[in-house]
Amino acid sequence: MYFKAQQPVILASQSPRRSELLEMLGFDFRVIPSKKEEPKPEQFQNALNYVLNCAEVKAADVAIKNPDAVVIGSDTVVVCDGEILLKPEDKKQAIEYLHKLSGRSHEVITAVSVKAGNSGMQFHETTEVTFFDLPDSWIEAYTNTDDPYDKAGAYGIQTLSGLFVEKINGDYNAVVGLPIARLARKLSDAGWISLSGSRVEC
C-alpha cells in the first residue's frame, strides 16, 4: 500500500529518522532542513507551546521559499517533571539527563506543522515512556558513544538505549521523531495525498 502526493512534498528536517518514517508512505519528497534558529524553551509557557512553535518555525521557514509544496516540519522534546530536555550539549549533561530519567516515567512530545500555500495544520502526539533503573555503568558506557548527542533527552528508543525502556504508552514512531500514522491520516483527510495502487513518483 502506497500513497501518491498531489503536489511536491518537502520534509523540513535534517533528522534521518524522520526521512525514514516519511519514506514508509511511498511517495517521493525532498529534504530541505530549516536554517532558522530554534526558539529557547524559557520563552514559552509550557513544553507543548514550545514544541508546537518549533515545528511551526521550521515548516514556515521552508514554506515561504516553496509556496507550491506541502511542507512538513516537526519537533520532539522529552519532558520530565515539567522540565524540557533537548539534545544534550555534552557528556555531563547527557549523564545528568539519563539519571533524571532512570527508574521512572517521562513524556515525549512530538509536534508536527504542515504548510501548503495558504493552508496548514498543526498537531502533536504525547507518549509516556518508562525507563528501568539505569546502572551508572550503563549510563557511562552509553554516553561514551555518539548516540545520545543528536537526540532529545539523550537517548534513542530505536537504538541501543532502547534497552533502557521498560514500557511505552502511546505512539512509538512519535518518540522516534514523526507520528507517521496520524500524519498519513491528516495528509489524506486534507487531500494532499491519496492511496495509489503502486509506488508512484510525483
Ligand SMILES: Cc1cn([C@H]2C[C@H](O)[C@@H](COP(=O)(O)OP(=O)(O)OP(=O)(O)O)O2)c(=O)[nH]c1=O
Ligand atoms: C526521544 C528520542 C528522540 N529522537 C530524536 C528525534 C529528533 O531527531 C531529535 C530531537 O531533535 P529535533 O530538534 O526535534 O530534530 P532535529 O534537530 O534532529 O531535526 P530538525 O530540527 O531538522 O527537524 O531527537 C530519537 O531519534 N529517538 C528518541 O527516542
